[in-house]
Amino acid sequence: MEMKYSTYKSIHEPEQVLRTKPEFSYEKYASRLFLRDQITRSAMIKLLITISVFIAGCSVVFKASAGDQPVLLNEQVVVSSGDTLWSISLANKPDQMDTRIYVEALKDKNQLSHGTIQTGQVLELPQFQH
Template identity: 45%
Template sequence: MLKYSTYQSIYNHEMTETGRGGLMDRLPVLRVMLTRRLMLKLLLAVVIISAGCTGMVRVFAGSPQDDTQVEQVVVAQGDTLWEIALNHKPKNMDTRAYIRMIKEMNHLKTSGIQAGDVLSLPIY
């Protein structure tokens, strides 16, 4: 029989002596690690979402109509949208297209206007 051996156990002697498994001893450490990982993931998600929302707000904050210069016109008695468009549109622009722009800019659903209305007209 051999008196001396070079064999070494792969198991921790403390765990085998106490009879407890290695997982039970490491459970508090695993909880802390999982908590830290979860917090890191949540923090990363919040940063990504807030950066995305900030970018989206900047994209939708400006519109092409914001850059357009406007002229304010007060509608007089007997004025029509067609007459106002003819007097203020560029010479090379279609009157119907200019009226469409006026209606969009002033949120008009119809071409009906009344005396005293203030219209914003795009300037080109």
């Protein structure tokens, strides 16, 4: 059986195109990087929005459970040696209220970002209707 030159050539000699490396295109590379960065930014923005909505939702739920009773008049207490937010809350909270909720209300009322108080400090007590 006799083979034609074109058949022989296609089997035994790879095409010229296959022997050469594809040319590097800075534009294609840059556009892929840009697209990847856009996707990453979009994902980060969505993640931040999701976290913000979650935190806002949790704080609304917490405020709703702490704010079931309307706030009344302002009373004050002077911090004595050995007092803590917990002990002040236990002494002044309504009987049915969770102490943790009153501690948070006490911190909010006095704009305390942490639980540290000083002897002699005057704290306003949140008052709730019974």
